[in-house]
Amino acid sequence: MGKFSVRPDIDAAAERLSNTVGSKREINKLPEVLWEGETVDMLATGIYGKGNGLIAMTNLRLIFLKHGVMSQQLEDFPYGKISSVQWQGGMMFGTLTVFASGNKAEIKQIPKADGKALADKLRMLIAQGGAPAPAGVPAPAVPGQDIAGRLATLDQLRAAGAISDAEYQDRRAKILDSL
Incomplete structure (x- = not known):
């Protein structure tokens, strides 16, 4: 949706986003939280905890990043720790629920198409036993x-x-x- 010049993998994932509202700062900050050799496959926007942020699916983990002026939030879910994923879609938005290490994380207000694609890919990765x-x-x-x-x-x-x-x-x- 938006044009970015961050990194080729991040730019390609951002191009496929249906909505970048509220996530431009996070897209630009994403390279700072990635591990060496980690690449981004998919992105989505959503609300987790107290803020709107960016969901990044990498080759190693699922990341939620919120980088506001007053506060920052980073939570990651390594694929080997995710036990299941639920997707609940509404008319325009949906909720992705990730169960990992006995915890439950709900990411809300994800655009329907982005969230469904993310949930489907996560399920496939879990079924394969992790992310190659x-x-x-x-x-x-x-x-x-x-x-x-x-x-x-x-x-x-x-x-x-x-x-x-x-x-x-x-x-x-x-x-x-x-x-």
């Missing part, structure tokens, strides 16, 4: 992984188009500085 990384994209770097492995992961991310050349150079410099 998209083809060509390696798993994120594990803390303590050797420098050569981290650099190889970074090379694969750039080759897959998950990160830009500028991001590649920046992350490569950080890895080398950690020596």
Whole structure:
């Protein structure tokens, strides 16, 4: 729906959003909360807790991000911890209920088409036992992984188009500085 210049995977997911109202700040802040090697597949808007925010489905987890002027909220649900998902659609909006580690999280006011697609994909991932990384994209770097492995992961991310050349150079410099 909106034009963004954040990162190729985030931009592509934002283009598919039916509504970006109340989530533009979160879309721009999303790279700050993603783990190294994590890529965004789908986005939706919704209300969780006390605020309107962004729901991001990545290759590793489901994230709810609210980044307001006065308060910020981040909650994530790793796919291996999600036991079930419920979708309840209304005329225009619906509610996604995520059951994870004995807790229940209700994300409300999700545009119907976005929420249904998100719920269907989540169910598929749960049935498969977790989220596999998209083809060509390696798993994120594990803390303590050797420098050569981290650099190889970074090379694969750039080759897959998950990160830009500028991001590649920046992350490569950080890895080398950690020596």
